[in-house]
Each structure stands twice: as structure tokens, then as C-alpha cells.
Amino acid sequence: MVPYSLLVTWLQKALGVRQYHVASVLCQQAKVAMSHFEPKYIHYDLLEKNINIPLTLSEKIVYRHPDDPTSQETEQGGTYLQQWPDSVTMQDGWPRWPCCSSSVTMPSTIHCDHLIEAQLRSEKDLHQAKDINHKVYNFLATESVKYGESFWKPGSGIIHQIILENYEDPGVLLIGTDSHTPNGGSLGGICIGVGGLKCPKVIGVKLMGSLSGWTSPKDVILKVAGILTMKDGTGAIVEYHGPVVDSISCTGMVTICNMGLEIGTTTSVFHYNLRMKKYLSKTCQADVANLADEFKDHLVPDPGCHYDQLIEVNLSELKLHINKPFTPDLAHPVAEVGKVAEKEECCTNSSYEDMGCSAGVAKQALAHGLKCKSQFTITPCSEQICASIEQDGYAQTLRDVGGIVLANACGPCIGQLHIKDIKKQEKNIIVTSYNRNFMGHNDTNLETHAFITSPETVTALAIVGTFMFNPETNYLTGKDGKKFKLEAPDADELPQFRGHLDNISNNLLSGAINIENGKANSFGPFPDTARYYKKYGISWVVTGDENYGKGSSWEHAALEPCHLRGPGHHHQELCQDSRDHPKRQGLLPLTFTDPADNKIHLVDKMTIQIHHQAPQEIILLNHTFNETEIEWFSAGSALYRTKELQQ
Numbered sequence: 001m002v003p004y005s006l007l008v009t010w011l012q013k014a015l016g017v018r019q020y021h022v023a024s025v026l027c028q029q030a031k032v033a034m035s036h037f038e039p040k041y042i043h044y045d046l047l048e049k050n051i052n053i054p055l056t057l058s059e060k061i062v063y064r065h066p067d068d069p070t071s072q073e074t075e076q077g078g079t080y081l082q083q084w085p086d087s088v089t090m091q092d093g094w095p096r097w098p099c100c101s102s103s104v105t106m107p108s109t110i111h112c113d114h115l116i117e118a119q120l121r122s123e124k125d126l127h128q129a130k131d132i133n134h135k136v137y138n139f140l141a142t143e144s145v146k147y148g149e150s151f152w153k154p155g156s157g158i159i160h161q162i163i164l165e166n167y168e169d170p171g172v173l174l175i176g177t178d179s180h181t182p183n184g185g186s187l188g189g190i191c192i193g194v195g196g197l198k199c200p201k202v203i204g205v206k207l208m209g210s211l212s213g214w215t216s217p218k219d220v221i222l223k224v225a226g227i228l229t230m231k232d233g234t235g236a237i238v239e240y241h242g243p244v245v246d247s248i249s250c251t252g253m254v255t256i257c258n259m260g261l262e263i264g265t266t267t268s269v270f271h272y273n274l275r276m277k278k279y280l281s282k283t284c285q286a287d288v289a290n291l292a293d294e295f296k297d298h299l300v301p302d303p304g305c306h307y308d309q310l311i312e313v314n315l316s317e318l319k320l321h322i323n324k325p326f327t328p329d330l331a332h333p334v335a336e337v338g339k340v341a342e343k344e345e346c347c348t349n350s351s352y353e354d355m356g357c358s359a360g361v362a363k364q365a366l367a368h369g370l371k372c373k374s375q376f377t378i379t380p381c382s383e384q385i386c387a388s389i390e391q392d393g394y395a396q397t398l399r400d401v402g403g404i405v406l407a408n409a410c411g412p413c414i415g416q417l418h419i420k421d422i423k424k425q426e427k428n429i430i431v432t433s434y435n436r437n438f439m440g441h442n443d444t445n446l447e448t449h450a451f452i453t454s455p456e457t458v459t460a461l462a463i464v465g466t467f468m469f470n471p472e473t474n475y476l477t478g479k480d481g482k483k484f485k486l487e488a489p490d491a492d493e494l495p496q497f498r499g500h501l502d503n504i505s506n507n508l509l510s511g512a513i514n515i516e517n518g519k520a521n522s523f524g525p526f527p528d529t530a531r532y533y534k535k536y537g538i539s540w541v542v543t544g545d546e547n548y549g550k551g552s553s554w555e556h557a558a559l560e561p562c563h564l565r566g567p568g569h570h571h572q573e574l575c576q577d578s579r580d581h582p583k584r585q586g587l588l589p590l591t592f593t594d595p596a597d598n599k600i601h602l603v604d605k606m607t608i609q610i611h612h613q614a615p616q617e618i619i620l621l622n623h624t625f626n627e628t629e630i631e632w633f634s635a636g637s638a639l640y641r642t643k644e645l646q647q
Contacts, residue, residue, distance in 0.1 A: 032291045034086065035167045040107050042169055042288065044295035054302035057271045058202045058237040061190040065173045077235050079199045087167060089176035090149075091159050103148035110144050111162060111178075112137055112154035116409035122386075126155045126407045157382025157408045160184070163191075164254065165283060165384055170272045170292045170299045180435070182261050185269035186253035187276050188292075188299055190237070192267050200237045200266050203228065204307030207242040209316030214472050214488045216357075217252035218433065218454035220313065221259045222321040222331035227311055229329045234264030236308070241271055241301055244315065249493040250279035251351035259435040262328035272299035275493075282494045320472055323452035325437050334457065335470045346462035347377045347417065347432040347442070352385050354433070354455040356491025359394040361459040361471075362401035364486050369479025372402030373465025377417075379406045388495045401463065417443040429467075433458050456489050505530075505560040509542070530564035 034040045055063075066072055067082040074081075087107040091114055115136065116129040130137065137154055144151035152162055160180045168174070170188030174181065177194045184191030205224060211217070224238070238260050240253075248256075253270045260268035270276075272292055280289035292299060319333040358378070365371065378398050380386035386408050389395045395405050422428045427447045434442070437450040453461075460471045475483040497504070509526040513519065533540050542561055 032287045034107065034169055034172070040086070042171075042291055044171065044291060044298060054305040056202045056204070056239055056301045056305045056307060057188070057241075057299065058190060058200070058239050058269060059305075060298065061171055061173055061269075062197070062200070062237075074199050076199045076201055081197045081199055083173060083175075083197055085173045085175045087172070087174050089159060089163055089167070089174065089178065089181065091177055107150075107167070108148075109150040109152065109163070109167065110140050111152045111159035112140065112156070113158045113409045116154060116407045121404050122155075122407040126409075129154055129407070129409075155383070155408055157380075157384070157386075158410055160258070161381035161385070165382060169288050170276060171295075179261060180258055182265070182267035183254045183258035185257035185260075185267055186250055187279070188270060188272040190267055190269055193261065197266060198235055200235060201308035203233075203236045203238045203265075204301075204310040205238055205240045206310065206312045207240060207244050207248075207315060208312060209314040210244060210247045211315050211318065212488075214320045214454075214457065215315070215318045216454040216456065217248055217255040218259075218452075219318045219321045220248070220252075220315065221256045222323055222452070223313055223318060224256075224311070225259070225263045225323075225329040226331045227313075228263055230264050230327070232309070233260075236265050238265050238268040239271070239301065239307070240268065245270060246273045246275055247315070248275065249353055250275045251353045251493055254351060255354075259328065262435050271301060272296050279494065282497075320457060320470075321453065322431075322457070322467075323437060325449040325451060326439060328435070328437060328452070334453070335473070346372070346374050346458050347379070347430060347434065351381065351493075352388050352495060353491050353493045355380070355385065355389045355394050355398075356392075357454075357456040357489040358459040359389075359397040360489030360491060361456050361463070361486060362397050362403070364484075365463045365476075366397070366401055368476070368482075368484055370463055370476065371400075372462045374462045376401070376403040376459070376462040377406055378403050380408050382408055392495060398459075401459075403462075422448075431458050431461050431467075460486055505563045508560045508564060527564065530561075534564055 032042045034042055062081070062083070065083045065085065067084045072082060073079050085106065087109070088104075089109045089111065091111045112133075115133045116125055119125055119128075133154070141151050141153075143149075152159075156162060157165075158180075159176065159178045160183045163174070163176070163181070163184060164187065168184045168187045168189055168191070172184070172189035172191070174184055174189055174191040175194060176191065179193045181191045181193045207220075211220075225233070228238075240256065253275070257268040257270070277289045277293060280286065280292070319335075321331040322334050324330040324332060355378070376398075378395075380389060380395075386395070386405075399405060417430075422445070424445055425447050426445070427449070428445070429449050429451065430442060431451045431453060432442065433453065433455040434450075435452070436442075437452050439446045439448075442448060442450055451467075457471065461467065461469060464476060471486045471488075475485050477483055506527050508530055512526065530540065532538075544557075
């Protein structure tokens with residue numbers, strides 16, 4: 001790795017500015033937002049400045065975010081770097097520290113994912129958490145408004161998945177209170193859990209070959225963990241590179257980066273590639289992907305760059321692995337694990353792709369009349385993934401095979417798993433697709449031995465109910481007595497849109513009756529009108545009756561106005577299953593206290609004027625929503641009626 005003091009001297013000469021962070025004032029030129037929820041812009045122009053030495057990607061990102069390079073001391077592995085990150089993420093499980101200014105100085109988010117226990121199923125566990133922790137959640141919600149932070153309500157998802165879906169960009173430097181913040185390296189950023197960034201060494205992992213059969217990205221990180229061990233990995237940034245990086249899906253890179261921290265690494269990162277572009281484009285961030293494409297030469301390691309240590313992993317030679325308990329660097333081929341225990345609990349959580357693979361295994365078992373012999377729990381990572389697996393039938397398939405879908409929260413990964421029929425201090429086995437296997441980490445029982453493997457292998461073992469099974473070679477016996485072998489599952493990385501969103505939006509308000517004249521599409525087709533408004537920056541809102549968004553139309557009722565850039569989304573009444581969806585898409589839903597009121601006037605893009613029929617019932621008049629309020633609603637806080645908002 002290039003000496004820090006030498007590099008920052010070059011940076012000073014080349015850039016001539018004090019702060020080099022991505023969200024600098026110069027980024028206004030690019031006009032591509034870092035997130036749907038943040039007004040900050042991405043600025044890759046700084047990456048074009050000439051530095052006369054080949055750099056790793058890690059060096060490019062880390063060394064371009066110093067707070068004051070002139071006074072920074074450097075000692076690899078010893079000196080803490082004073083950095084200026086692009087954004088900060090925090091969660092409910094950490095004590096909040098007092099803010100010394102009236103608002104945060106950089107994009108900041110708060111997430112409620114650590115106080116939801118995994119006991120029954122998603123709805124009941126979430127309801128219980130809201131009841132027990134309502135004071136905590138209310139405090140965080142109001143505090144986020146006060147200091148200008150984005151607030152993600154309980155049940156919206158696990159912090160690092162929310163960040164991946166909404167705030168992560170190639171080249172970003174992000175700091176988070178969650179130890180799994182490094183999973184953001186899957187989108188080409190340096191993402192670090194709080195604890196500080198020491199001047200790091202950079203370990204290069206060159207990938208060759210390709211995954212096949214039952215091997216998965218989980219086997220990649222288990223292999224790397226076995227090579228580096230806790231000793232060599234501590235304090236390093238692990239940088240994955242090579243010509244076959246594109247063969248791993250972006251969500252597969254998430255798996256690898258997420259578990260990398262378990263061997264002591266500061267973080268892990270993949271360089272920008274086609275899989276990242278695909279992920280960004282399919283998650284409504286095509287503008288970010290296009291900008292990253294323009295600067296892609298600066299989002300990869302330079303030819304001839306130096307790594308402090310270089311290892312090579314041939315994906316074609318990988319075997320299906322299971323990690324044994326108590327330490328993350330004891331991976332063994334599944335064929336060698338053998339029979340370990342009789343009582344097992346199987347848990348899995350991960351991406352849409354992993355859920356699809358698990359459901360693929362479950363479908364094969366169901367087709368032969370088999371169900372799980374072990375307790376089997378599934379934890380979706382976010383509302384977005386949960387909604388997708390419900391819509392595509394994955395969740396129901398996993399329930400049919402005997403699984404229980406838990407809330408979108410950390411739950412079993414942070415000691416809040418409740419295992420049925422197992423008493424404290426009773427020896428037992430769990431097999432998970434999580435990252436940690438230390439004593440008591442999943443359920444606080446020191447006698448629980450946790451094994452780690454891929455989600456699809458977890459599912460297979462839950463079905464057979466024993467470790468004496470290798471899905472690559474062993475057969476099962478169906479209900480009809482016939483033997484069969486599970487085929488290696490495959491799944492899409494992201495949901496297929498059932499049609500291009502722009503084409504879907506041609507159905508915007510199709511068949512809707514104009515309340516002014518009782519006719520449908522009476523002032524021109526609604527989609528064409530919305531596109532005209534979008535083109536010329538004209539604000540518009542939707543006012544719907546009590547049937548708006550009900551039934552199977554709830555998703556499109558939110559997606560289409562969002563795509564056609566409706567800045568506000570206003571309804572007289574909404575059924576429960578449609579209220580959250582506008583907020584997930586960054587739209588603001590309001591309900592009238594009196595359903596008979598229907599007069600709304602949009603003064604400008606931030607001002608909503610609501611006229612009520614009874615003067616004594618005036619609740620909100622000419623209220624101007626500031627950016628904080630808009631951000632608070634769009635980030636998924638509870639639905640507030642106008643009366644509550646005024647209070």
C-alpha cells in the first residue's frame with residue numbers, strides 16, 4: 001500500500017482543496033443524487049485528478065476523504081485516520097449521543113432493527129416490539145426530525161440492507177454503527193463499522209474460474225476466511241478483483257463482504273462492475289449507474305497497483321462448505337462434517353436471490369411430499385425483499401415446506417432467537433446462513449453450537465433434519481417411496497418487473513373517474529399529462545377515495561406516481577395495506593380527518609393548501625413542508641393525519 005503521507009501530499013498538489021469527499025460542493029455539477037432520500041450529489045470529477053502512482057481501489061477511496069491531510073499522522077495498522085465520510089448510519093440498539101449543532105452536517109440515517117425478537121412470526125413479533133419499545137421509537141422519530149436525519153421505522157428492514165438498497169453508491173465512504181456496514185462494499189464503496197479507521201493494509205483477492213453446482217458466494221468467503229484466518233485479516237481492507245468478478249451477482253458480493261468482517265477485517269470491497277450496474281439500474285438508480293459508468297476507470301484498481309498481500313481463489317475448485325462452531329475461519333467441506341447432533345434449528349436470511357434458491361430447494365421437496373424435519377425460520381432483510389418474495393410466491397413455498405417467516409429485523413443474528421423445545425443450557429445445534437457462530441450469539445444459550453453455510457444448503461438440511469446429508473451426492477426418499485436427488489437451485493438476482501416500469505406507468509389512473517365531471521381521462525390521458533408535468537417540473541398530487549390502492553393494485557398505485565414524479569401523494573382514506581407503499585417509494589400519504597373533505601390546492605412544490613368545509617375544523621392551512629418533514633415521511637415513518645402533524 002502506498003505510504004499515506006506521500007499520497008496525501010500528491011493529493012494536495014493535484015486537488016488543491018482541503019476536503020476531497022464525494023459529497024463536496026463541486027458535486028453539484030453532476031446533479032446525480034447520492035440517494036432518493038438525500039439532497040447531496042455524487043461527484044466523481046475529483047477522481048480524474050492525476051496521481052502519478054497506481055492505486056488500489058481502497059486507496060483511491062480512503063485517501064480522498066481526509067479531514068486534514070496536512071496534520072494527519074500515518075502508521076500502517078497503528079494510526080487512526082481522521083476522515084470525512086459521505087454519510088453516517090445509526091440504529092436503535094446503540095446509545096444516542098447529543099448532537100452539538102442544530103442539524104447533522106452530512107446525510108445521516110436512523111434504523112429500528114435491533115429490538116424485534118424472533119419468537120412467533122413477522123406480524124406478531126413486530127407488533128410486540130412496537131408495543132414494548134414505543135417510547136424508544138417515538139424518541140428516535142422526533143429526534144431525527146429535530147436534527148435532520150432520515151428515520152426508518154421498525155419493520156422496514158435490517159440497517160445494512162436498507163443502506164444497500166437506498167444509500168450505497170460506488171466510491172462512497174460510509175460509516176455505520178452496525179458491524180455489518182461493510183456489506184456496502186458489494187457496490188464498490190468503503191463502508192466501515194464504527195470503531196475508527198486505522199491506516200490499513202490492503203489484501204488483494206484475485207478471483208478466477210466460476211461457481212457451479214451447489215457452491216455459492218458463501219463458500220467464497222468461507223474459503224477466504226480459512227486462508228486469511230483471524231490473525232491475518234485483522235485491520236485490513238480486503239479488495240476483490242479479477243476478470244471473473246462479474247460472474248458473481250451483486251447480492252452474492254453482499255454475502256462475501258458481509259461476512260468478511262468476521263475475520264477481523266476493517267471492511268471488504270469489490271471494484272465497480274457490470275453486476276453493480278445491473279443492480280443499480282433495477283433498483284431505480286440508473287442515473288447513478290450511468291454516472292459510475294462514465295468514471296468507471298476510477299472505480300477499479302489501477303493496473304500495476306501494489307497489494308500488501310495477494311491471494312488467489314479459483315472458484316471452479318470450490319467445494320460446498322459448512323463452517324464449524326465458535327470461530328468463522330473453520331470451514332470444512334460438507335461431506336466431512338458428519339453427524340453432529342440430533343436436535344437442529346435451521347435459520348436463513350439473505351437477499352431476494354438467496355430466498356429464490358431456498359424456495360427452489362423447498363419446491364423440490366414438496367413435489368415429493370416432503371416437509372422440514374427441523375424447525376426452519378426465514379428472515380427477510382427488508383420490506384422490499386419481503387414484498388417481492390410474497391408477490392413471487394417464495395415466502396408461501398417456504399411456509400408450505402414448514403418454514404416460519406420472521407420480521408424484517410436482525411433477530412436471530414443478534415441473540416434474539418427463541419428456539420422451541422430447547423431449554424437453557426441444553427446442548428443443541430443450529431445451522432444458519434448468518435455470519436457469526438460464536439457461543440450464545442444467536443440465542444444467548446452457551447450450549448448452542450452454530451454452523452454456517454449457504455441459504456440453499458440450510459434449507460436442504462432443514463428438510464432432511466440431519467448433518468448426515470450431502471446434497472451434492474446423497475438421495476432422499478419421497479413420500480411415494482421413490483428416491484430422488486435435489487438439483488442445485490438457481491434464481492434471479494432481482495425480481496423480473498412484469499413489464500418495464502415506464503410501460504406499466506401507462507396505466508396510471510386508468511379508469512379513474514374525474515370527480516369534477518364524472519368522466520374517465522377527461523382532460524387527456526393521465527400518463528401523458530403526468531409526463532408533461534414531469535418534463536417541465538410541474539408539481540402534481542393524487543387525491544383518491546377510499547378504494548384507491550386496494551386489492552392487487554396497491555403496488556402500482558405507489559410505483560407509477562413515483563416513476564412519473566408526483567412529489568406528494570394525498571388520499572382521503574387508505575386501507576391499511578396501501579398506506580406504507582407510497583412511503584416506501586418516497587411519496588407522502590396524508591388522510592383527511594373528515595373523509596367528506598376533498599378540496600386540495602398545491603401552491604408550489606413544497607406547499608399544500610387544504611380547504612375544509614367547516615371553518616371550526618380547519619386543521620392544516622397553507623402548511624409548508626420543509627425538507628426534513630418530507631424526508632421523514634418518505635423514509636417510512638408512521639402515517640400521520642393532518643391533525644397529528646400540526647400537533
